[in-house]
Amino acid sequence: MNDNEKYFFPAGSTAQKQFDTQITAKDAGWEFSSLRIAKLAAGEALNFDTGAAEILVLPLCGSAIVAVDGTVYSLDGRESVFTSVSDYIYLPRGKKITLTATKAGRFALPGAKSTKDLPVRYCPASEVNSGIRGTGSCSRQVNNYALGNTVETSHLLVTEVLTPGGNWSSYPPHKHDAHSENERILEEIYYYELRNGGPQAATAGFGLQRVYSSPGKEIDVCTEVRSGDTVVVPHGYHGPSVAAPGHDMYYLNVMAGPAEDASWMMRDDPAHTWQRQSWENEEIDPRLPFMPLTKENL
DSSP states (O other): OOSHHHHEEOTTTTOBTTEEEEEOHHHHTSSSEEEEEEEEOTTOEEEEEOTTEEEEEEEEEEEEEEEETTEEEEEEEESOTTTOOOOEEEEOSSOEEEEEEEEEEEEEEEEEEOSSOOOOEEEOGGGOEEEEEOOGGGOEEEEEEESSSSOOOSSOEEEEEEEOTTOEESOSOEEOOSOBTTBOOOEEEEEEEEOOBSGGGOBOOOEEEEEEEETTEEEEEEEEEOTTOEEEESSSEEEEEEEOTTOOEEEEEEEEOSOTTOOOOOEEOTTTTTHHHHGGGSOOOTTOOSSOOSSSBO
């Protein structure tokens, strides 16, 4: 027996009204991290409150306008998660929002319980901190939206990872389930999109996700993942996230925890950390980057 049924949410299983995906902190069994993904037709509006959470409005595809506090912000968005990074908006707690699609698409609302009030901030795509992590079969592209860049948040960290088909990412396996000078407690959500492949790109893409126990914290997840699926990671070592050959993988990571410094600090599984040294002797996968970078390596 494993824990797949507890921590794996298949595509559509959490859908409510305009949301294809809705993972609340209560759904995940924790305190901070959440994710909603709205699918909107051109001209369709979504009205929502941020409540006690801070969130990003991050287009996965399509474009939109966002109205908050009497000001309207325009999001150019993108064609797909595999073609470019996107502009986005940071929204603090206690705001009433109207999100209207100007081009049909899907819009991610990664969130976290907030403990301070910050200003609304429009963030152009140029502020995304983007680079390559790993080499060889562990090469992947990382785009940081609220992590390691100039966007200030209370607790929310948001990044997306693009992995060429056949490669491993979220590797070496690592954890962030204890508080120390080298680690922070972070609840993490993985949301996946996979490219189709094969003749006429007719075969649905898939990948694999592994989560296993860290000292004193039991968990056992090993599952196939497809577009629209979500895995929540309350604790434990997680990785790899493996993209099947011929099917590029995208995942959106939402992280948050009790520390006030909003920083990503993790520790590798000691049995596998040597992999990082092996990268020094290999070349980056020539299929990368998927889109222009702001940094050569992360």
